[in-house]
Amino acid sequence: MFSQSIAAFLFASASLVSCGQQQAPAGDNSLINWNDSLTPEEYRVLRQCGTEAPFTGEYWDHHEHGVYTCAGCGSPLFNSSTKFESGSGWPSFFDVIDQSSIDTKEDVQFGMRRIELVCHQCQGHLGHVFSDGPPPHGLRYCINSISLDFSQGDSISPSQKTSNKK
Numbered sequence: 001m002f003s004q005s006i007a008a009f010l011f012a013s014a015s016l017v018s019c020g021q022q023q024a025p026a027g028d029n030s031l032i033n034w035n036d037s038l039t040p041e042e043y044r045v046l047r048q049c050g051t052e053a054p055f056t057g058e059y060w061d062h063h064e065h066g067v068y069t070c071a072g073c074g075s076p077l078f079n080s081s082t083k084f085e086s087g088s089g090w091p092s093f094f095d096v097i098d099q100s101s102i103d104t105k106e107d108v109q110f111g112m113r114r115i116e117l118v119c120h121q122c123q124g125h126l127g128h129v130f131s132d133g134p135p136p137h138g139l140r141y142c143i144n145s146i147s148l149d150f151s152q153g154d155s156i157s158p159s160q161k162t163s164n165k166k
């Protein structure tokens with residue numbers, strides 16, 4: 001099954017790195033001034049692998065049509081059409097716009113084995129992916145609102161829309 005292979009790939013390909021031990025960003029560092037552009041809370045979540053309190057973020061109960069992008073670098077991550085009500089208090093998605101835009105790492109913080117999600121371009125911490133999501137993939141991408149920005153409509157610049165042909 002295609003959906004099972006995606007889940008297997010995600011969980012098998014996660015590298016063994018504790019949450020917070022970030023690798024150098026894959027993108028162009030000169031374009032990202034983390035300390036200058038992030039609020040203290042954004043810095044805590046995105047760069048120090050923090051988690052916002054449930055039911056407090058901007059997007060857990062957000063239902064507009066558009067694209068959720070990385071708050072750190074603007075990379076498009078999730079489409080509103082893949083957002084669903086998980087009851088967790090965090091924005092939850094069952095799919096990503098492009099698998100290559102998000103990296104996974106095994107997170108063993110707090111004695112739990114979880115799969116951490118980081119932005120491929122800037123390595124900002126986004127949240128975690130769990131295997132209790134809805135069909136077709138059975139995945140639940142549980143994301144901090146503060147790690148996301150939102151833009152209405154389907155406006156993603158052509159340069160960012162790579163290898164996402166339909």
Ligand SMILES: [Zn+2]
Binds near residue numbers: 070075119123124
């Ligand atoms: Zn990013």
